[in-house]
Amino acid sequence: MTTHIGAAPGEIAETVLLPGDPLRAQWAAETFLDGATCVNRVRGMLGFTGTWRGHRVTIHGSGMGMPSLSIYVNELIRDYGARTLIRVGSAGGLQPHTGLRDVILAQAASSVSTPSSALLRELNLAPVADWGLLSAAHRAAEGRGTRSHVGVIHSSDTFYSERDDHTEQLIRHGVLGIEMEAAELYLLAARHKVRALAVLTVSDHVVTHEALPSDQRERSFADMIEIALEAAFAAP
Ligand SMILES: O=P(O)(O)O[C@H]1O[C@H](CO)[C@@H](O)[C@H]1O
Numbered sequence: 001m002t003t004h005i006g007a008a009p010g011e012i013a014e015t016v017l018l019p020g021d022p023l024r025a026q027w028a029a030e031t032f033l034d035g036a037t038c039v040n041r042v043r044g045m046l047g048f049t050g051t052w053r054g055h056r057v058t059i060h061g062s063g064m065g066m067p068s069l070s071i072y073v074n075e076l077i078r079d080y081g082a083r084t085l086i087r088v089g090s091a092g093g094l095q096p097h098t099g100l101r102d103v104i105l106a107q108a109a110s111s112v113s114t115p116s117s118a119l120l121r122e123l124n125l126a127p128v129a130d131w132g133l134l135s136a137a138h139r140a141a142e143g144r145g146t147r148s149h150v151g152v153i154h155s156s157d158t159f160y161s162e163r164d165d166h167t168e169q170l171i172r173h174g175v176l177g178i179e180m181e182a183a184e185l186y187l188l189a190a191r192h193k194v195r196a197l198a199v200l201t202v203s204d205h206v207v208t209h210e211a212l213p214s215d216q217r218e219r220s221f222a223d224m225i226e227i228a229l230e231a232a233f234a235a236p
């Protein structure tokens with residue numbers, strides 16, 4: 001048991017999928033895992049452990065934003081021994097070709113700052129995905145015929161940004177989408193020498209303002225979950 005996770009020792013798997021939304025964690029566990037049991041309810045941040053094709057998996061909410069994700073990922077790695085962490089989140093599309101429901105495999109994640117910025121100070125480390133997970137996720141997406149894009153995303157501290165100049169530069173530099181957690185996940189994974197990836201589904205488009213409703217963001221991103229599971233257990 002940690003400050004924010006009520007699971008007993010051994011109740012968290014080495015492979016953890018991390019949706020921001022705890023109710024997406026519940027839906028994904030009930031839909032894709034066999035024998036899923038709830039292992040955390042502290043603060044309503046639900047976590048479930050079960051098996052997928054015989055492999056133990058935990059699906060645990062991370063909350064919204066990098067400070068929240070940082071709490072859960074630190075405890076999952078340091079106290080529960082998580083070794084493969086895959087964010088499964090929604091993202092705003094930025095490019096004309098990143099349409100609603102497309103999957104983005106985040107090769108790297110830019111940011112203005114993350115919780116690690118206080119530690120890194122003037123160092124501007126590039127937060128990058130684990131190559132094995134990224135390439136396996138790409139193969140899985142291709143195999144399923146999912147419209148997917150591999151490239152850079154942006155992890156923001158704000159959902160309601162008023163910095164249109166930032167958005168313009170992100171689009172100009174080919175950034176595929178915007179979300180709020182991956183950059184810190186990648187930095188924590190590098191620091192603790194574990195594997196991380198963010199698999200995202202485009203839930204809205206920053207330029208066209210098309211958007212999926214919240215119930216679909218919670219319960220309908222099946223491709224993203226299955227791509228993450230296939231990548232986690234793909235042969236190296
Ligand atoms: O759908 P999730 O995984 O929560 O991800 C995105 O959605 C939230 C904002 O609505 C932020 O957490 C953002 O990163």
Ligand SMILES: O=c1cc[nH]c(=O)[nH]1
Pocket residue numbers: 090091092093159178179180203204206
């Ligand atoms: O952070 C996010 C997530 C989804 N859509 C956005 O526009 N931003």
